[in-house]
Amino acid sequence: MAENDALATVLIERKLLPAPEVDHWIRKAEAEQCFLEEVLTRENALTRERLLEILENHFFCPSANLHEWSYDPSLLKLIPHKLAVRHLIFPVGTEGEHLKVAFADPDNGAARRAVSQMLLRPVTRMVALRHELLDVIRRAYPRLAEELAAADRRDAPAGKPPAAPASRPASPPLQSVLAVQDAVQLVDRMIDTADQQGATDIHIEPGEQDIGVRLRLDGLLCLAARLPKELGPPLVSRIKVLSQMDISERRLPQDGRLTVKRDSHLLDLRVSSLPSQFGEKIVLRLLRKKTDLLVLENLKMPPGVRKLHEEMIRSPTGLFLVVGPTGSGKTTTLYSTLQALDKEVLNIVTLEDPIEYSLPGIIQVQTNETAGLTFNVGLEAFLRQDPDVILVGEIRDMGTVETACRAALTGHKVFSTLHTNDAAEAITRLLDMGCLPYLISATLRGVLAQRLVRVICTHCKEAYSANETERAVLGYPAVTELQRGRGCQECQHTGYKGRTAIFEYLRIGDNLHRLILDRASAYSIRQVAQRNGMVPMAEFAKRAVLDGLTTVAEVQRVLLADEGKEQLCRGCQRVVSNEFSVCPFCQHVLKESCPECKSPIEPTWDACPRCGHGIEREWQKLYCRNCAAPLDRRWGACPYCGGDIE
Secondary structure, eight states, X not given: OHHHHHHHHHHHHTTXXXXXXXXXXXXXXXXXXXXXXXXXXXXXXXXXXXXXXXXXHHHTSOBOOGGGOOOOHHHHTTSOHHHHHHHTEEEEEEETTEEEEEESOTTOHHHHHHHHHHOSSOEEEEEOOHHHHHHHHHHHHHHHHHHHHHHHHHHSOTTSOOOOOOSSSOOOTTGGGGGOOXXXXXXXXXXHHHHHHTOSEEEEEEOSSEEEEEEEETTEEEEEEXXXXXXXXXXXXXXXXXXXXXXXXXXXXXXEEEEEEOSSSEEEEEEEEEEETTEEEEEEEEEEOOGGGGOGGGGOOOHHHHHXXXXXXHOSSEEEEEEOSTTSSHHHHHHHHHHTXXXXXXXXXXXXXXXXXXXXXXXXXEOBTTTTBOHHHHHHHHTTSOOSEEXXXXXXXXXXXXXXXXXXXXXXXXXXXXXXXXXXXXXXXXXXXXXXXXXXXHHEEEEEEEEEEEEEOSSSEEEEEOOHHHHHHHTOTXXXXXXXXXXXXXXXXXXXXXXXXXXXXXXXXXXXXXXXXXXXXHHHHHHHHHHTTOOOHHHHHHHHXXXXXXXXXXXXXXXXXXXXXXXXXXXXXXXXXXXXXXXTTTOOBOOEEOTTTOOEEOTTOSBOTTTOOBOOOGGGOEEOTTTOOEEOTTOSBOTTTOOBOO
16 A cells, blocks of 8 residues: 555654564555554554654644544534545644644645635644544544434424435535526526625636636635536626626626625626636626615724824815725725715715715716726816815826826815825825825825724634734733634634724824925835824734734734834934934934843833833933043042042
8 A cells, every 4th residue: 555655664764663574564454454554553563652753753743633532513514524535634623713634644735735625714734643534534424424414304394305414514605506507596596695605706717627616705715616617608608698798709808797686785796707718707796785884983993093084074175095905995985984974065076997886965977998088087077067075986197196186286175095005105106106296295184094804703702822923923922812713604614704994094294294295215104103193004903903803813914014124213304224223314323222131222211121221321421520431320439530429
């Protein structure tokens, strides 16, 4: 057996057993049709613990003690029985977001790919003995099948035969569509399931052998179903017909949209097709027309950010930006802001690509670049329509940003979005587009940056002891306990259910105007803003972790670590390298270290916060009047010249 040969090679190469003895045990295992591990442990050639230690060192992963395994049907449903038998894998437990899976061969690429495609969460690989894995699989899965069959018999209506036992554990969310062969029903079932799961996108991806269907749940894609290859053409044609796209055109990308009615709400779908190697890929963006989504109170802004945002809403003129990556909720924030305005006395117009939500009392215009209606052209036309408030869907070029700034300069309130990582980068992005610094300084009033992080599932939320890495990331070494999701059916075993926004508000004041005119870097703008009271997005995220709303791993996934390669001199307000300890322009001290423990300290501190050593500044030092030697205040006379100390 190839498995026995692999273990035998390890035993011989590491000289754990003599080669003749290993050959003897291999022949015995082949004669008994069993694994080499089983023979070695049964004949006391190697103890079970020693064998697991050898496998741990060989595969560089921990071992799984299957003797202490306890039956857990929720774990068994994650990996089908056939997959477990084929690759000799078994789910043994959870650790935070990670699912611990025991492998007979953790280096088996086919087994690892199969597990990653099946599960919707990260995996911690462990190694186990083959015969123990096979034994626990044979004991656990039949018990699960019996329980599922008994549950089906209890739930079956009277007069109908009970359903046959399931041949595999619980399926992905869209697995039921495999039984649907009609394209019309297939599309309806797909949209219904995605809406019920709370998905924001449906990805239909043709492959060489089948068609993959993935849903974007809480910002991450997860495999929902694999459809037969022959269902691809009718499925794509049905979606194209519904979204008023050309079904005969398969060589060029197309865009479309459709609206479907569900029980309690309308659902807008934006459709995009893209020719690929094995057929057309279709992406459907789900936009739910729920009025409660577009209410400013539901954005859950922190009090400080909410106060600044309301000041922005009350301001009669100026340019206001909402920034962040794609899918961070910028459009929802802008629509909620427009809903908070008095639409009866204000003329509000929007220019979007595309129009995502229809807002009553607001004139909304769809751009059409083919016909020549671009953001710049539409914005210039708006200025002749006597507007009070203008919403530009996105600033993409120099013409749009200059027109938006001039509109704000002439007494209009202009809202727009920009794709940047944080609020400070919005200013440098406008400068990079070619906008004149004086226009930005005169018109920009505020920048709101935001991201979406997943929220811990309330059904499986649990406390755990924070490790040193998590405490270091948070910057709170005294924290001992944090929250995480264990994983359950409600959250698809991810530990998260739903998302919330974290914010960063940059208020453009007089102290930032000079930096904008000087074309300062985003780092210097960020530093000045934080000294003026701006709370960075990372700090809001850390507070969310401490409040038990999300996890450190989720914050690290969403936020980019930005250490910065520059620093701002406190003396002359110029940007210098992080490597400098003294400003080369004004000789201001930038960095100091504690003379006792050598830890970095701020120039304004009077004591080291790490060792408690007092920091004596130059103006506090005492020198001899006669010989100018440094003195200690405890001395009665100068030890160098004998002069008195006053």
